[in-house]
Amino acid sequence: MKLVFESNLDAVRTGLADLLASDALCAMEQDARGAAEIVLAEVFNNVVEHAYATSQGKIEVCLKDHPEGVLVTVTDSGIPFPQQQLPQGLLPEVKSSDDLPEGGFGWYLIRSQVRHLAYRREGKTNHLTFCLPYKAAH
Template sequence: MPDSAFPASVAGPADRGNPPGHWCFARRFPAGDRETRRILADLIDGLGQAGVGEDDRSNAELILAEVLNNIAEHAYADGAGPVELRVEVQRNGLACQIADRGRPMPASDAPDPSLPLIAPPDHLPEGGFGWHIIRCLTSELRYARDHGWNRLTMHMPWSGYD
């Protein structure tokens, strides 16, 4: 993946008149809860204008919220830093790229945890669900550490096609 595939700023829904496959959202922003909310609201609005259905918009919002929360909480546990997000509408779903300059992933790979043990009343986990949710709703998830950047790419298939 060349660096040029990751524009440093804005694309936005400028190609709305073009067929699906051309719509692309790209932003660079500081990691953190407030920015995450703002960017997700922009993305969901844009996906709606691009004709992406409600179920797929809410899947995208959930997946990217989990990814961006992880970046803020873990990759940038020591402080702030930039995030680059790129989402492209394709024929068979959404292609997403997320990059940050924080700590590398443990074990140099994206986590793939099993669902935490749920056995009430003694075992009621309050966390450990984020990567499970991401993995449930995406395919072709790849992680690379590249020149100080964490780069995640993933595919979100359209929900109606399974």
């Protein structure tokens, strides 16, 4: 399955719903599908807020069968990651529940829920690839 949508929150919401209704993601266990929704929402949010921070563009998503789950490739023509490397995804330091940071959890969540996470920059295009497992980690 291939889906292309604009880099705005309304289009992302619609695109995410379309992906969740796809045969590939519907074949996942319920918990794994919930994790997939969180991962995809985080990835798309990062593309909108960071890759296209100062511009608009398209987000392309391809889903393919993989022996371990669903292989996802997300492509955009926004700005690259700093040093063309993914964030480490370390949890931010939290001193108390009153001191929760606004962000910083996204890449930790992504890294903890996917397999085979890879990023590359080709020309002016970002390519993020990962596998969403059919079964949730317990």
